[in-house]
Amino acid sequence: MSSDAATVAQEVKRRRTFAIISHPDAGKSTMTEALALHARMISEAGAIHGKAGRKSTVSDWMEMEKARGISVSSTALQFNYAAERSDDDTPNVINLVDTPGHADFSEDTYRVLTAVDAAVMLIDAAKGLEPQTLKLFQVCRHRGIPVITVINKWDRPGQTPLELIDEITERIGLIPTPLYFPVGIAGDFRGLLDRRTGEYIRFTRTAGGAKVAPEEMLDADAAQEREGDEWTAAVEESDLLAEMGQDHDQEMFLAGQTSPMIFASAMLNFGVRQLLETLVELAPAPAGREDIDGAVREVTDPFSAVVFKVQAGMDTSHRDRLAYMRIVSGEFERGMVVTHAQTGKPFATKYAQAVFGRDRSTVDRAYPGDVVGLVNAMALAPGDTLYIDAKVQYPPIPSFAPEHFSAIRVNTADKYKQFRKAMEQMDSEGVVQVLRNDLRGDASPVLAAVGPMQFEVVTARMKSEFNVDTTIEPLGYSLARRTDPDSATELGRQRGVEVFTRTDGALLALFSDKWRLQFIEKEHPDLMLEPLVAAAD
Secondary structure, eight states, rough: OOHHHHHHHHHHEEEEEEEEEEEETHHHHHHHHHHHHHTTTTOOOOSSTTTTTSSSOOOSSEEEEEHHOOOOOOOOEEEOOOOOSOOOOOOOEEEEEEEEOGGGGGHHHHTTTTTTEEEEEETTTTTOOHHHHHHHHHHHHHHOOOOOEEEOOOOOOOHHHHHHHHHHHHHHEEEEESSSEEEEEETOOOOETTTTOEEEEEOOGGGGGGGOOEEEEEEHHHHHHHHHHHHHHHHHHHHHHHHOOOOOOOHHHHHSSSSEEOBTTTTTSSSSSHHHHHHHSSSSOOEEEOOOSSSSEEEEOOOEEEEEEEEEOSSSSOEEEEEEEEEEESOOOOOOEEEETTTTTTEEOOSEEEETTTEEEEEEEETTTTTEEEETTTTOOOTOOOESSOOOOOOOOOOOOOOOEEEEEEGGGGGGHHHHHHHHHHHHHHHSSSOOOOOTOTSSSSSEESSSSSHHHHHHHHHHOOOOEEEEEEOOOOOOEOHHHHHHHHHHTTEEEEEEEETSSOOEEEEHHHHHHHHHHHHTTSOOOOOOBOOOO
């Protein structure tokens, strides 16, 4: 191994790259900020964003996000964290790829999951597993991404620990193995029993949860004296889990069979340090990736990266365009000239940045697992590969199953040129999927999205960035299937069906409802009707 490869290997060992998946309102943005607070990236947490008189979380920046208190766009946060359990004093590098919390923007989350090595599944203690969490978990399972489970909002009334553990086991077949068990029922969060050491971690609230919560470590006897029956109940339930074999097993975790579990309150900063410790100790470091031919590009091989997100409009004073790339192999140096695999053309990386919410800083060097933003990357699209030396191209990021469809048209003919340019940008960023057919023509393409709020983003950005007023007309379709040219002819004759060509060349048949689809599948079993990734049942 060369000295450069040895450096890369050492840097890779330090890195953990993950995303948080959750249903809306489970506390993902609050947890993101709590993690940044514990890593000393910020001095004070902003609490829930979008509420009058409160600060916005550092990872949410669009006006729509602030107005509605939701996360629309993904953001990459990188920080160092020195784990307390580690024998090595060298801090770990944590790459948290933040994602949209609202279900309408889940396709952006699906793309992010192609760029991470682990996921934190955040579950509301009162609501348990919710539809969006289930959908995202299935994507993790499909991609072989190991999952750490965090039961959030334990400071509020909710289900019992064993009820939540049983629900996860029964509904998704993932066996939770709690590392830390709550002392105090939901709504009376006192601290955590560390199941591996038997110690009690007692938390103290801070005003508004704005600061890191002080922790006091007590042995079992002191915990019993302090908490009495609450400690006894926690120990008994922990022992029951041990008898059932629900203790952590690293191989089973990495194989996606079990999930380390932590109980927490992101709002109060309880359990946040324990999550960071778990990520450092148990989450996998970056590993090699298969290219489109099935060969593995190892992390110590020459530089390569995958673009997983493109975002424009992040800086209102400049109409720039930022492409997020996940480094797969080798060392990245700002200014290096790489090759764009899709076109074979060189691409200069002079303007490489780390992005923390709306704040940016120049990146001079980065390693596998890191996420780097390339400014003014007009030629790059999600799924593209960049590399040096030996050519490599990674599999494209799949487009996910849209459930909402609308025709869009420009309101004034003299803006048609700007309209077309804007549509090209929205399409290349992956804000929506753009569908066309001969009947509707280019003047009225169809937008396909996972959620209808994506259409609001398109119209708002067209107005703010391109000064183009548009009209959206919802269409009476609710699901799509991939098809082929032979099947498209027959499908075009069917009532309640329309066939389109997506920008990437794929043929999509849109159906009015699942009953119409089922009828056509029964009547014409020879037609190709292939579900898309993350399609609704």
